Amino acid sequence: MAQSQQLKKDVAVEEAYFTLRSGNHIPALGLGTWKAEPNVVRDAVYHALVECGYKHIDCAHIYGNEKEVGEGLQMAFDAGIKREDIFITSKLWIKSCIPEKIREAFDVTVSDLGLKYVDLYLVHWPINLAPDASSPPKKGQVLPFDTMGVWREMEKLVEQKLARDIGVSNFTAKKLEHLLSNCTIKPSVNQVEMHPAWRNDNLLEFCKKNNIHVTAYSPLGSSSTDLMHAHEVTETAEKLGKTPGEILIRWLIQRGVSTIPKSSSKERIKENMRVFDFKISDEDMQKLSSISPQKRVNPGAELLVPEGEDEEAILREFWDGEI
Numbered sequence: 001m002a003q004s005q006q007l008k009k010d011v012a013v014e015e016a017y018f019t020l021r022s023g024n025h026i027p028a029l030g031l032g033t034w035k036a037e038p039n040v041v042r043d044a045v046y047h048a049l050v051e052c053g054y055k056h057i058d059c060a061h062i063y064g065n066e067k068e069v070g071e072g073l074q075m076a077f078d079a080g081i082k083r084e085d086i087f088i089t090s091k092l093w094i095k096s097c098i099p100e101k102i103r104e105a106f107d108v109t110v111s112d113l114g115l116k117y118v119d120l121y122l123v124h125w126p127i128n129l130a131p132d133a134s135s136p137p138k139k140g141q142v143l144p145f146d147t148m149g150v151w152r153e154m155e156k157l158v159e160q161k162l163a164r165d166i167g168v169s170n171f172t173a174k175k176l177e178h179l180l181s182n183c184t185i186k187p188s189v190n191q192v193e194m195h196p197a198w199r200n201d202n203l204l205e206f207c208k209k210n211n212i213h214v215t216a217y218s219p220l221g222s223s224s225t226d227l228m229h230a231h232e233v234t235e236t237a238e239k240l241g242k243t244p245g246e247i248l249i250r251w252l253i254q255r256g257v258s259t260i261p262k263s264s265s266k267e268r269i270k271e272n273m274r275v276f277d278f279k280i281s282d283e284d285m286q287k288l289s290s291i292s293p294q295k296r297v298n299p300g301a302e303l304l305v306p307e308g309e310d311e312e313a314i315l316r317e318f319w320d321g322e323i
C-alpha cells in the first residue's frame, strides 16, 4: 500500500488513466498475461500490483492461466490491495462465441479469477469456430459470427453488473460500424495490435471519433520481432535516457491509447511502469511513427484460414483490406 501511494506521488497521475464512455476509468498501463507460464504468472501479478503500482491485469480464458492469475490477485488482496482499486480485463474465446455459450464461458472466467465481476469483458475475435476446430481450421469449422446475438449476451453482463464495461478486440472499423448501429450498450474499448511498426492509424481515428477507447496489444512488438532494436527506437531511447521498452510504451500513451505489455521478469515489469515521468517530443513521436515496413505481428491467420484456402484473400476481407 505504502509503495503504491509513493508511486502516485512520483507519476503524473492525470496521465495514468483514460476515461471510458461509461465514465469508468481504464489504467493507461496494465500487465499482459499471454504466454506467462502458470507457475510464473502468479508472482508476476502479485509483484505488478503490490510492488510496482500496476492497476490493470489483462487476461483471457485462452491464455490457460486465469486460475493462477486469480491466485496472484488473491495474494495481492491479502497484502492490502482493494478490488475496487484495480481493473481486470478478460476475453470471451472464439469457441464460445455463440449466444447460448457466453454466460457459461464468463462464469468459468470469473470463477477461475476468483472474482465476482470483471471491469472489462471483451469479445476476443469476431470469429466463431466449431468447438472441435483444428488449428488451422478445416473447411466447415469456421462458422458465421453472429455479431448482434453475441453482443446482446455481452450487454446482459453489464445489466447484471457482472462486467462494468464491455468491448471488443480485433474489430475493424467496418465491423464496429455494424455493431454501433445495432447495439443498445456501445462498446467501451477495442483492443487491437498497435506499436510503431503497426500504427493502425485509420482504426485509431475511427475509434476516437466514435468514443471507443483503444488498448494496444503487443506494444513491444510481441516476443517474435526486432522492434526494440529498430534504430528509431534505440536512438530515441538513448537521447531521452530511457529503455526501448519505455519509449514504445510511452509512444502509445501519448497517442491516447492504453497498453498492456507482458513480462514475467520482475525487473522488466518494474521498468515498463516507468513511463509517466517523461515526454517524447512531437519530432521524436514522428520519427518513431516513420518505422517501415508497417506489418502486423498477429494476423490471426491460424484462427481464420482453413487449410488449403487463399490466406491473403481471407485476411484482406477480414481486416478491411489492411494487412
Ligand SMILES: NC(=O)C1=CN([C@@H]2O[C@H](COP(=O)(O)OP(=O)(O)OC[C@H]3O[C@@H](n4cnc5c(N)ncnc54)[C@H](OP(=O)(O)O)[C@@H]3O)[C@@H](O)[C@H]2O)C=CC1
Pocket: 031, 032, 033, 034, 035, 058, 059, 124, 169, 170, 191, 192, 216, 217, 218, 219, 220, 221, 222, 223, 228, 243, 245, 246, 260, 261, 262, 263, 264, 265, 268, 269, 271, 272, 298
Ligand atoms: N486481444 C488480443 O487478441 C491479444 C491480446 N494480447 C495481450 O497483450 C499482451 C501484450 O502483448 P504480447 O504479444 O504479449 O507482447 P509484448 O509486446 O507485450 O511483448 C512481450 C515480450 O517482450 C518481453 N519484454 C517485456 N518487457 C520488456 C522490456 N522492458 N524489455 C525487453 N523485453 C521485454 C517479454 O519477455 P519477458 O516476459 O521475458 O520480459 C515478452 O517476450 C499479451 O500478453 C496479452 O495480454 C496479445 C496478443 C493478442
Ligand SMILES: O=C1CO[C@H](CO)[C@@H](O)[C@@H]1O
Pocket: 034, 060, 062, 298, 300, 303
Ligand atoms: O490474445 C491472443 C493471444 O493468444 C491467442 C492464441 O492463443 C491469439 O489468437 C490472441 O490474439
